[in-house]
Amino acid sequence: MNGLACVVITALAGLAGIPGCTTKTALPPTAVRTSLAPAPAAPTNLVLRPGPNDPQIAYITARLLEEFHYSQQLLDTNVSGKFFDGYVDTLDPRHEHFLQSDLAEFAFYRTNLDAFTLGTDRTANLTPAYAIYARYLERVRQHASYVNELLAENKFKFKADDHILLDRRHAPFPKDLDEAKQLWLERLRFEYLQEKLSLEISSTNSAVILPLSKSAT
Numbered sequence: 001m002n003g004l005a006c007v008v009i010t011a012l013a014g015l016a017g018i019p020g021c022t023t024k025t026a027l028p029p030t031a032v033r034t035s036l037a038p039a040p041a042a043p044t045n046l047v048l049r050p051g052p053n054d055p056q057i058a059y060i061t062a063r064l065l066e067e068f069h070y071s072q073q074l075l076d077t078n079v080s081g082k083f084f085d086g087y088v089d090t091l092d093p094r095h096e097h098f099l100q101s102d103l104a105e106f107a108f109y110r111t112n113l114d115a116f117t118l119g120t121d122r123t124a125n126l127t128p129a130y131a132i133y134a135r136y137l138e139r140v141r142q143h144a145s146y147v148n149e150l151l152a153e154n155k156f157k158f159k160a161d162d163h164i165l166l167d168r169r170h171a172p173f174p175k176d177l178d179e180a181k182q183l184w185l186e187r188l189r190f191e192y193l194q195e196k197l198s199l200e201i202s203s204t205n206s207a208v209i210l211p212l213s214k215s216a217t
Contacts, residue, residue: 058124080113
């Protein structure tokens with residue numbers, strides 16, 4: 001089973017991992033980058049499709065969870081919304097990639113994942129998971145491209161009393177691409193400053209000296 005299928009099934013199921021799945025999906029880093037090198041861009045020619053058996057696996061997984069999970073929770077509209085939110089938060093835990101317009105576009109999936117997953121003829125329709133993931137990749141590419149542009153300009157000045165919200169798990173998603181770019185800029189400035197400090201901090205006895213270059217002021 002391919003890695004994305006494992007993410008899809010586990011995220012939609014939300015209650016248990018699937019034996020045999022070794023998910024290696026690249027998620028956006030939440031830690032500080034340790035290099036000021038340009039951010040790697042996601043492949044632009046990547047086309048993701050379900051494997052031949054993935055629809056049947058998703059359907060069977062959903063049925064097994066309904067019947068054998070201790071909560072005996074049916075996959076209904078309420079659970080569908082929780083699975084949708086869990087999948088989005090798994091891909092974008094800092095709420096900095098998906099736009100509010102993206103989530104509005106996918107709102108139909110949020111209340112109908114039960115119908116898509118239980119499907120017909122014992123097969124699930126995995127269109128929602130792959131459509132959402134494709135949009136996520138598009139935003140990640142835009143993020144990487146914007147970061148590379150900013151790093152190429154290298155015009156970072158730290159003269160104001162800037163603030164950044166590091167834990168954005170409960171923050172609203174950006175309204176549009178301009179607002180997302182502002183979040184990406186704030187995060188890059190934070191990581192850039194952290195990197196500069198890590199390179200220039202030196203210990204002297206119990207004190208710490210910060211010999212910042214003029215370019216960093």
